């Protein structure tokens with residue numbers, strides 16, 4: 001194992017008297033994950049590194065800016081050993097992406113980068129900067145796709161992209177200029193205080209395009225043989241080394257395999273790694289390409305956690321530099337095993353550190369039970385594509401770090417009553433208790449979680465179910481009194497006389513008056529976890545929104561014959577733009593789809609539907625899942641509106657929506673008290 005074995009931690013007692021000081025051995029639950037590692041001439045405090053997470057909140061002139069600095073600083077505060085700031089585009093002339101640049105001619109460019117590196121370093125983390133060039137996919141992150149198409153795109157070889165965009169072949173002069181700019185920008189990054197450079201050679205961007213037999217058809221010394229396809233990367237690394245000097249850690253991020261037909265495979269990935277190895281200090285093995293395998297590069301909820309670790313483990317057998325791995329990692333036990341078994345020396349996390357930036361600190365302090373786990377729901381990446389902002393479903397701070405990440409005690413302690421123990425109510429109660437209020441949360445059901453309870457039946461959404469348990473544990477630890485089987489009524493509110501009431505009573509399933517929908521063969525999707533046995537081998541899922549589609553996939557995975565019916569033409573229009581394409585792929589595998597079909601009657605042998613041209617058909621199935629949507633519990637809200645001086649309605653009770661809004665509104669309701 002590179003970087004040595006587990007560290008022994010000797011902490012001094014705090015008696016103040018040197019002679020009475022006792023040495024206390026802090027026994028970490030995950031000693032290998034928590035042990036330092038030296039890469040180049042830099043020692044990192046543990047093996048948990050923060051992966052590149054995009055140039056969102058960039059300033060108009062391509063500077064990192066205060067918002068983004070606050071985002072990265074939170075990762076450093078949370079205990080990650082390295083924090084990678086991304087993505088810095090090295091050559092704007094051939095890569096017009098809207099991203100960070102480091103350019104002395106832009107006022108404040110170097111200053112911005114310096115403030116960012118400084119904000120990371122002051123919390124004990126090593127700031128690293130990812131240098132990149134998108135090549136033929138330049139402009140991918142632009143929300144204005146027409147502008148993206150107006151750019152000049154350059155790649156190893158001329159071609160026309162599937163979206164019709166022409167790509168020019170880089171000349172040798174252009175290549176030389178790009179190589180030079182990598183070195184120049186690396187030198188500036190070092191001057192700004194970055195102590196590691198990550199060269200992005202994976203995910204389908206320019207360096208990867210040169211590696212790839214699929215994209216690179218050059219006949220000169222940059223194409224053809226493996227050595228030639230690696231030449232551009234090697235020249236880039238030599239240019240960077242010349243700029244930063246010996247010992248300065250250079251990390252190379254590559255895809256262990258492109259994971260598509262015609263791209264390079266793992267065997268070739270190993271040989272690429274061997275070509276690169278002499279020029280680097282850390283090899284970072286990721287997977288796939290952004291354009292052709294988004295759900296591989298960013299493993300979706302339909303994949304195993306750590307599904308790409310095998311790539312790093314295999315490559316590690318062929319190189320002697322330390323190797324990092326990544327992909328859907330959020331469980332300290334799994335990450336510890338990766339290090340112990342020698343599959344990798346470092347684990348990187350991206351989304352896990354959005355969901356809980358404090359994850360490394362919690363692991364170091366043996367508080368792993370308090371980690372808020374990433375759901376792999378892709379809200380973060382979808383927001384970036386849709387609105388160019390940052391957001392995370394389970395963490396209301398993300399994208400808003402500049403507004404402050406500390407929950408301060410309230411100046412006046414109040415009595416707060418929370419109605420409803422779904423995600424919104426739980427997060428509101430937790431936050432209010434952290435502010436020092438006396439908080440009582442009442443849940444009318446016998447179990448917390450609200451709608452999240454229904455997710456326990458779907459293995460790929462189990463983390464969504466477990467989220468309620470994590471929030472509940474955090475709320476209890478913060479001092480919330482939780483009362484189960486207790487509905488908040490006006491009478492209860494009158495008896496408790498709270499200063500503030502947060503109404504988080506959620507929504508109820510929508511069951512329209514369609515004949516037969518109240519039959520014994522029908523299960524409401526929210527209740528499926530309790531009534532699984534009622535579902536036969538031939539099942540119709542009635543309603544093709546997010547909830548219906550996910551249930552259909554699960555039933556298909558269980559080996560059932562699944563028909564999916566929706567009167568709309570599109571499935572899951574409520575799913576986010578990143579999750580939806582992956583969801584639809586799974587639907588193709590597991591269900592027969594009937595869109596544009598209006599359900600008229602539920603029978604014991606299926607659902608009678610009317611097609612768009614007025615034809616009546618029977619969609620066959622002996623049991624039915626009803627997934628026709630939700631409706632706010634408006635009557636419950638109206639009954640409670642006047643039950644306290646301060647009243648706030650949050651989550652589905654205010655508007656049928658998402659966990660994201662329930663948590664975000666719950667957090668802010670508690671801050672407002």
Ligand SMILES: Cc1cc2nc3c(=O)[nH]c(=O)nc-3n(C[C@H](O)[C@H](O)[C@H](O)COP(=O)(O)OP(=O)(O)OC[C@H]3O[C@@H](n4cnc5c(N)ncnc54)[C@H](O)[C@@H]3O)c2cc1C
Pocket residue numbers: 377393419420421422423424425442443444445448449450451452454464486487488489504505506507525526546547630633636650651652653656657658659660662
């Ligand atoms: C099947 C399904 C799948 C979904 N999947 C996703 C997803 O993948 N991602 C996503 O972001 N969103 C998803 N949603 C939406 C998401 O679950 C909701 O937006 C979210 O649960 C709303 O949280 P909440 O706390 O406002 O309400 P709820 O989760 O509805 O919780 C409300 C709670 O209040 C309790 N309650 C009601 N009345 C009272 C009362 N008077 N006193 C005390 N307690 C009361 C209820 O028993 C319930 O426990 C899904 C919804 C469904 C139906």
Ligand SMILES: Cc1cc2nc3c(=O)[nH]c(=O)nc-3n(C[C@H](O)[C@H](O)[C@H](O)COP(=O)(O)O)c2cc1C
Pocket residue numbers: 051052053054055086087130200203286297298299326327328329348349350351352380381384
């Ligand atoms: C919001 C977001 C932005 C990302 N931006 C970048 C980026 O700029 N450069 C990059 O190399 N990878 C980027 N990635 C990919 C991650 O670094 C990582 O490889 C991927 O998310 C898989 O890791 P995870 O499962 O821990 O999230 C981004 C991921 C997320 C979630």
Ligand code: SF4
Pocket residue numbers: 351352354355373374375376377378379380381391392393394395
């Ligand atoms: S938005 Fe969803 S996928 Fe992204 S970090 Fe948060 S929980 Fe994970």
